[in-house]
Amino acid sequence: MAYPATLAVEYKTAYETGSTQLYPIGQKAATPDGSIYRYCMMGSTIGVANKMYQGAATAVANWTTQAHTVALAVGDTEISFKDGGTAFTADQLAGGTILVQETDDLGHIYRVKSNIATAANETVCQLEDGVTVKVAVAVAGGNVLTANLSPWREIIITPLTTPTNMVVGIPRVIIAASAFGWVQSRGVASCLVSGAPLPGNIVIPGGAAGSAGIAAGQTTNATVYYGRMLNLGIDGDFGAIFLTLE
16 A cells, blocks of 8 residues: 555544554654654564654664675566574565665665565565666675665664664654554654753753753764753753754
8 A cells, every 4th residue: 555755644643552563664644733753663672652762773783784695687676685694574674775885886775665584594675666676786796785674663762872873753652562653753742851951952862861951062963953942951851842853
């Protein structure tokens, strides 16, 4: 089933969770006030409401710059990927990407529709409908591929001060481990606060995991802006912020 780029949803949708996947991972939705949400899959730990979340930590060495093992021909609709010893489950890469990394191969990136579970260290990735390989790539030394999960799959609380992947948003409710729900990426939201940012202040990763803190004097990841405070922040409590992640 095809979905629009942005779903128009009711306010109650942001609070809905469940063990059954209802939309594509990363599906964008907007409520009547213009707030934006993304459909996500929680990581293996039960979620926490109203803390900042990020994509799964990207340091999966076995999925990065892996040897290219099956030649690509122009027009191919699937790509075979060697998992390097860290197996993929069925459709774990759905909504993610395969990057053809070598400079001579032009760095093409392809969105994945589905993948089989790893068998004999190899997974076969079907590309999204209508997407085909644009440049032939031979099996040769130095030709490598990198696989990236969707930023909204297997999300985790943003670590203390320094995110290890793209920051994706705030869930309004608890999402069970490996279950599905929504994270908010734009609009008025609640978030754990570090320090005492003033109304109107820019807030960025704070001094506690998943918190929003004061931008002044921050040097680590100072360009990761969450949004702006709407009320006086109280250290260790939740405060209202206007998210501007997208």
